[in-house]
Amino acid sequence: MPVFTSDFSPTLPFKNGHFNTMYRPLFMKDTCSFLRKRITTWDHDFIDLDFSLVGSKTIVILIHGLEGSSESKYIASTSKHLNKKGLDTVCFNLRGCSGDDNLLLGTYHSGKTEDVDFVVxxxxxxYKYENIIIIGFSLGGNLTLKYIGEQSENISPKIKGAIAISVPIDIASGEVEMERLKNKLYLEVFFKTMKNKILEKAHKFPEFNLDKDKLFKATKFKHLEKLYTVPVFGFESPEDYWAKASAKPHLLKIKRPTLLINSKDDTFLSTECYPYDEAHNSDFFFFEAPNYGGHCGFMTSFKPSENTWLEHRIERFIRENIQINIL
Known part of the structure; x- marks a missing residue:
């Protein structure tokens, strides 16, 4: 499919990637009233699903990013907008992200699509839905793209398409980019919650034998992966995890209309996270790279009522390319 030319054009302050990235979580007031359902997994754990229903034949599964939840502003704003357009939504809170710690030592990672498959x-x-659409943000976007690609031969006909926003589809190079000085503040925010969660797991599972000194000194994602992700989820090394969890190798397998939106000023993303070639060589994978937007931002002005470009872009792709009738 051709690469889309983006019409996203924000006002001057929002042309700064950092400003756009931080504005949504800090200043937008979006909330959504969800009805929570806790489901038991095959491995004796649980996943919390947060529904917002309007009586539709179509449901949109929303998957948040790293250390996010159904309370993330981009989840709330997308859910509210889609509800107004006549679509049901459900936010899939990744394990350990719903506000209650999950029961097992393992939580989630960028490539854990078995949980996506379980929720689907x-x-x-x-439920008796005729159509299912999956929308993922950042890490949740990687899960979305990887799932749609790797399941292409077995995917349910009720899954009509997918959308992914601000996605580090190449984890190895994305982590290098994230660890640059320009992203130091973001990294500190992520590491604070991630380290606390790993410490809590070590307390609940003493057989885990966590090296707490190394955890306290960790300054890179690779350090946390060596301590937690690799041993807990059975990877051979961080490099093995990066290769197996990244969505990029699966893009050309996609057989449902799927859109990836990655802004060019997203400071989290490396050059490898802009898959122009894959989009040009696919019948189903679409790519759009606005000049601005930051990471999961896409804010346009200081007026909240005008900050709906992303929600309307999602709506338009559902209507025009996935071809679902919406209000």
């Missing part, structure tokens, strides 16, 4: 099958088996 739960929706298929317990």
């Amino acid at each position: 099958k739960h929706i298929l088996e317990n």
Whole structure:
């Protein structure tokens, strides 16, 4: 599919990637009233699903980013907008992110699509929806793209398409980019919650034998992966994790209309995270790279009512390319 030419054109302050990235979580007031359902997983854990229903035949599964939840502003704003357009939504809170710690030592990672598959099958088996769309943000976007690609031969006909926003589809180079000085503040915010969660897991599972000294000194994602992700989820090394978890190798396998939006000023993303070639060589994978937008931002002005470009872009892709009738 051709690469889309973006029409995103923010006012001057929002042309700064950092400003746009931080404005949504700090200043937007979006909230959404969800009805929570806790489902038991095959491995004796639980996943919390937060529904917002308007009586639709179509449901949109929303997947948040690293250390996010259904309370993330981009989840709330997308859910509210889609509800107004007549679509049901459900936010899939990744394990350990719903406000309650999950029961197992393992939580989630960028490539853990078995959990996405479990949630999709739960929706298929317990609800009578005619259409399912998956929308993921950042890490949740990587899960979305990887799932749609790797399941291409077995995917349910009820899954009509997907959208991913601000996604580090190449984890190895994305982590290098994230660890640059320009992203120091973001990294500190992520590491604070991630280290606390790993410490809590070590307390609950003493057999885990966490090297707490190394955890306290960790300054890179690779350090946390060596301490937690690799041993807990059975990877051979951080490099093995990066290769197996990245969505990029799966893009050309996608067989449902799927859109990736990565802004060119997203400071989290490396050059490898802009898959122009894959989009040009696919019949189903679409790519859009606005000049501005930051990471999961896409704010246009200081007026909240005008900050709906992303929600309207999602709506338009659903209507025009996934071809679902919405209000």
